[in-house]
Amino acid sequence: MKLHKLVFILFLSVFALSATAQTANELKRKKEAIQREIEQLQKNLNKTANGKKLTLQQINGINAQIRLRQDKIGTINSEIKNLDNQISQNTNTVHTLQGQLGDLKKEYAG
Structure with missing residues (x-):
């Protein structure tokens, strides 16, 4: 009977280690997947930030064009x-x- 208990305990231990290893692997895969998502989101944020910079540059360029055109209109009015x-x-x-x-x-x- 002691042998059966010992085998049973050994079996449960191996099963628990296997389940823990599987859970650890799943957690590792999940962590890696989350990290990839984080990196992808960071890339998207960087693109968005670059897009905003471009947009701000475009807005600044348009504002500069407006100022120049207003100056040109002022010059034409003076003429x-x-x-x-x-x-x-x-x-x-x-x-x-x-x-x-x-x-x-x-x-x-x-």
Whole structure:
């Protein structure tokens, strides 16, 4: 009877060690799988961060383009004002010259 108990205890011990080893292997595989997922998530986060950096760079580039275009519009508006002033001056000059021409015609006619 002692022998049966001893064999039974030995059998349970081997079975328990086997179950523990299997559980340890499963845990190891699960841990490795989790680590792979963590690494994959980190890669995705890095891509997202790079994507955000690109997006921020793109936004900054677009903002720079907007500022440059606003400067260009301001310059064009200044040119338009200058041209308007020149047109006004030329119009005044034309009116003055037309008046002088009329006076000269009167002098020669008279």
